[in-house]
Every structure is written in structure tokens, then in C-alpha cells.
Amino acid sequence: MTARPVMNLAPGAPAARILGFGSHQPDRIVTNDDLSQLMDTSDQWIRDRVGIIERRFGEKEDVLVDYAVAAGTNALADAGVDASEVDTVIVPNCTMPSPIPNAAAQVAARIGVPNPGAFDLNAACAGFCYGLGVASDLVRAGSAKKVLVIGAEKLTDVVDPTDRANAIIFADGAGAALVGASDEPGIGPVAWGSAGELVDLIYMRDHRWIYQEGQSVFRWATTQIAPIALQALEAAGLQPSDVDVLAPHQANLRIVESIAKKLRAKGAREDMVVADDIKYSGNTSSASIPMALDHMRKAGTAKSGDVVLAVGFGAGLSYAAQAFVLP
Template sequence: MTDPRPTLRRPQGTTGTRILGVGSAQPDKIVTNDDLSQIMDTSDQWIRDRVGIIERRFAEKDELLVDFAVAAGTAALADAGVDPSEVDTVILPNCTMPSLIPNASAQVAARIGIPNPGAFDLNAACAGFCYGLGVASDLIKAGSSKKALVIGAEKLTDSVDPTDRANAIIFADGAGAAVVGAADEPGIGPVVWGSAGELVDLIYMRDHKYIYQEGQSVFRWATTQIAPIALQALAAAGLDPSDVDVLIPHQANLRIVEAIAKKLRAKGAREDMVVADDIKYSGNTSSASIPLALDHMRKAGTVKSGDLVLAVGFGAGLSYAGQAFVCP
């Protein structure tokens, strides 16, 4: 007797995904350490010694997170040679939208000219881009999406107390984006992600208004826990540390970036592995920092198409994620 129950159709997926193009956008306004020393008790040397930042970009009051997201997403589509009409999913990692609704992703998609995509924001703070890239890749492999646009965008200056020198010197504004599509061969490795919710009080919004972080505790956590996550991401992709051409950690603090690179080299990463240091001139842009760094490095020629990139993000939550991918 035939079973009368209907069966679900299996969607047509793909065996692999890859990044097709990247783009970025930042405010025009450059703020140096000397500029900050005029409004708070700090100095150029003090900032360079502690976090490695030389300058950062601050948005004007009338410039919005969605403005930078639109510019970065448009640039990524142009880089990929993909028409907006081909995109069916928009994922926008961020943690600084001034209101929960409407979300940023639908607004950005409409302004770019993407017709009726699935669109959602994703909040994993500074790990957001790696989370978004992992979700986009898996959606395409499952057959739920054909081409996805992932945009990490932040306007952190709206959420920073200008009198709090520990945090005001770090955070900045900008956006970075990647177009993700199907590929015959895997170009994006599995995402390895997680969270340490017991440490949630290390980074939070004070009085629901200003970002606060316990800097020393976050520093100790990141310098001890993130390199092992990066190694797990390589193992999940069937890679060895020596395979990595480019390391792009979240640009939280140059000392953290250097510590992660040192630990990976101790595990076999090459001495000539290129390490992102975009924080020097962009500051900490949270979910935008990894795609911003990638786009800047490509434009500078320090990263080239075909290079194997290892990205790892980490931040409030405490959330973390990493994956290996091939540079477009």
C-alpha cells in the first residue's frame, strides 16, 4: 500500500560557495590621536602604546549606518560583477542601529535596488561578519539562496561616551561587504562559532546608551581564547596553519591581533603570513572591521585573489566565530 503522506521536495543546493566580491565605505572625517587629546586626557603615544591606533574615521551627525552600508554593498556588487537583481538575500550584521525596527537590511536592499530579498539584521557584535558569512554560505549550500550580500556596518560614535577615554579612543564608523555565491569547489570553509555567556558583563551598553567594556578582562580573554578558535576553523576546513596566506582577526586592538598571530605562528603558521593591521587607520569598527580590512588590503596589494584567508571575529556576548575562505 502506498504511503499517502506527502514528501518534501529537496531544494537544489550546491557543494561549494565562495566570496565573489568585496567593498567598503568609511566617513571622510579623519580623527587623529592628537585631535582626541584636545578633548580628553590622552596623548598620541598613550593611544599607540595601548591599542595601536593612529587615526580613525568618525561620521557626521547626519550620516547614518545605512548610508555606509549602501555604499559598501554597492561597491561589493560592482566588484563581483553582480547585478542587484541577482541577489535574493541580504544579511546585515550590526549592533548600533538606533532603533530595533525597521531593520537596516531591508532599507539598504531597497536603496541599492535589490528587489524583494530575504533581509535580516544579525547581532553578534564584533563577531557579526563571520556569523553573517557563515549563514550566507550555509543558505546557499542548502538551496535557500542563490546569491547573498553580507554587509557589516556600524556607527559606533553614536554609542560612545566622548568623556570615556578608554573606549572613545577605540571605536569608529564604517562598513564592509561581501557578495557570496555558489561555486564548484569550496571557497568558504565551515564557520566555527560559539559564545561565553557567563562573561556577558564584560561588554555591554551602560544605561542603554553607551558601550562599556572591561578592557583588561576582554584583552586577557581574547589573547588566550581566540587563537584556538582560529585553529579549529582551519581544522574544520581540512587545513593546516601553514596553509594560511592572510590572517584577519577582528580589529579590536593591535596588541590582540599581534598576540593571535604569534600563537598561530607557534602552531605552524608561516612567518610570511600577512596579518591585518587596519585598526591603525580605521579604529575598531566592530562587525565592519574584517571586510573593511580585507578590502583595504586588496586595494593596497598586500592581499591578492586566490590567497587563503583566515578570519576570526570576537566581541560582546561574548560571541566568537571564524572561518577560512579564498580571497576573490
């Protein structure tokens, strides 16, 4: 009897890290006062409920792929890496107009990445953390050397402009991170999961408009997400006091502040910097975490070497968290 052949495995890297960040937003700024001209709302009402002051809306002719290309290009420039060195592109998103073709292959071609593995990933607002976890594991397994993860959304395409509760929240943009090999861990294990029994809390109404049960989502996020963030720290062998920057999904400023308060009650430092990009960018779903971090690095509120705790959560309901070091 002939012995069964033994297959080879690709040599993996000891660890993975983020090499660079980039982001992109459309030019059009929409203030709360602008929205009050279109619906029954006011600047104070919006600030009190979600913390948003302004957000960015794309033009009708814009497409999600445009934002992803710009953010991905900026991440490569930040890392000092040529597009030819990238071998995998992942585009977390939930607003592609059609599931076929995917965004990732188009984005890769336009950036100049030659023949990469390319796929989209839909975990809604948890998408970036899911994508970062996959990218890190691909590098450590030897399946990829450099992975470009780009959370990109054009949420204005799927928001009913007459739905006051949701139209004030969502916005457009993209955020990207380039992941590569490292001798020491720069990205911790992902802590992820889902609560499929709550799927009806966020869904596409009439298969066209994004809709969420705001109060129910708020209660779930403010009670269930901080423990997931703590699980990610434990998996990475870190303590809450080790966190320099907390970067939750920018869903609602009150949710962000609640998560930070719960983490500080568990030992996080008072000087831990908390991302609040929602104030000026709105909720950009899978783009919100990398976009917030890119903005914080440019503003100097987050710096190279900082330990970040990121946690995403959204439709599904899906959630994911991990710790990583800023490049």
C-alpha cells in the same frame, strides 16, 4: 489511511565562495592629537595601548544604513554582479538606533535588490563571520543563490565622548562581501560559539553607551581566540601553514599581534600577512574584517586566490572563525 505527502527541497550548490568585497568609511579623519584636545590622552598613550593612529568618524546626520548601502554597492561592483541577481541581504551590526525597522530591508531597497530575504544579525564584533557562515550555508542549502553580507556600524552614536578608555577605540564604517555558488569550496565551515557567563564584560552602560572591561576582554581574547581560529582550520582540512592572510577582528593591535604569534607557534608561516587596519580605521566592530580585507586587496598586500583565516570576537561574548579564498 492517506500517505503523508513528501515535501521537496531546493537544490543546493556544491559549495560557496566570496565573489567580491567592498567597503566604505566616512570622510572625517580623527587623529589621536584631535582626541587629546577633547580628553586627557595623547598620541603615544593611544598607540601604546591599542595601536590606533587615526580613525574615521561620521557626521551627526549620517546613519548606519548609508554606510551599508555604499559598501554593498562597492562589493557588487567588485564582483561584477547586478543588484537584481541578489536574493538575500544580511546586515550584521550592533548600532542600529532602533531594532525596528531593520537595516537590511532598507539597504536592499536603496541598492536596488528586488524583494530579497533581508535580516539583521547581531553578534557584535563577531557579526561578519557569523553572517558569512550563514550566507555560505544558505547557498549550499539552496535557500539563496547570491547573498550580500554587509557589516556596518556607526559606533560614534553609542560612545561616551568623556570615556577615555573606550572613546579612543571605536569608529564608523562598513565592509561587505557577496557570496555565491561554487563548484569547489571557497568558504570553509564556521567554528563559532559563545561565553555567555562573561556577558558583563561588554555591555551598554545606562542603555546608551558602549562599555567594556578592557583588561578582562584583552586577557580573554589573547588566550581563547587563537584556538577558535585553529578549530576553523581543522574543520576546513587546512594547516596553519596554508594561511596566506590572517584577518582577526580589529579590536586592538596588541590582540591582533598576540593571535598571530600564537598561530605562528602552531605552524603558520612567518610571511603570513596579518591585517592591521585598526591603525588607520579604529575598531569598527562587525565592519572591521571585510573592511580590512578590502583595503588590503586595494593595497596589494592580499591578492586573489589567497587563503584567509578570519576570526571575529566581541560582546556576548561571541566568537566565530572560518577560512576562505579571496576573490
